Amino acid sequence: MAINRRTFGIGASGILLGSIAAPFVRRAGAAGSTIRVGVVNSMSGGLAAYAQEGQPAFEYIIKKINAEGGIKSKGGAQIELLMADDTSQPARTAAEARRLITEEKVQLLTGTILSAQMLALTPVLDELKMPTLSVWAGGSRSDYMFTLGYPYDRGYAQTIHDFIISLRDDNKFKIKTAVMGYSNYEAGQQVNKFLTEKLKASGVEIIGEAA
Secondary structure, X not given: OOOOHHHHHHHHOOOOXXXXXXXXXXXXXXXXXXXXXEEEEOOOOOOHHHHHHHHHHHHHHHHHHHHXXXXXXXXXXXXXXXXEEOOOOHHHHHHHHHHXXXXXXXXXXXXXXXXXXXXXXXXXXXXXXXXEEEOOOOOOOOOOEEEOOOOHHHHHHHHHHHHHHHHHHOOOOOOXXXXXXXXXXXXXXXXXXXXXXXXXXXXXXXXXXXO
């Protein structure tokens, strides 16, 4: 059975890369075999700071898991990381993911995948039914992508909403209207959408926006 968001279940909560590899990895081989994990990171380009910060963590946790006997439920299977640099270009993210899946035969994809990269990856993941874990993206448009990122709705938007309403109700700021300012890309658009809905429901009139 293909692993997707509907079949992932509650096992996604509180996980790291090593703990999901065993129960959710696709095409796992016989006990004791190697599990190939593709890592798509922006090691160069404008988003390199995110990847360069996250890459050592990926390498550390995999070395630790392997040194401690591998994936126990897979008979001690070792994890092999296959790296790819998308140069901070979403189109390259999709191309590298396809290469890792079809040529390198990885069983799981992960990386410091941001919102724009998530959107570019979606058609590839849906076509090839590859389970993928993003560390950063706040949402997903694919049944095969799971994220540890802060959710757009109950994360970013709810937190901002609660702060504004606390200023109004608890601290007596006279907040009756608001102008919505946001970054005009996937994450910003989604947070703005959810926040606008929440503020309107709490009696704040939205009188404009700037993107």
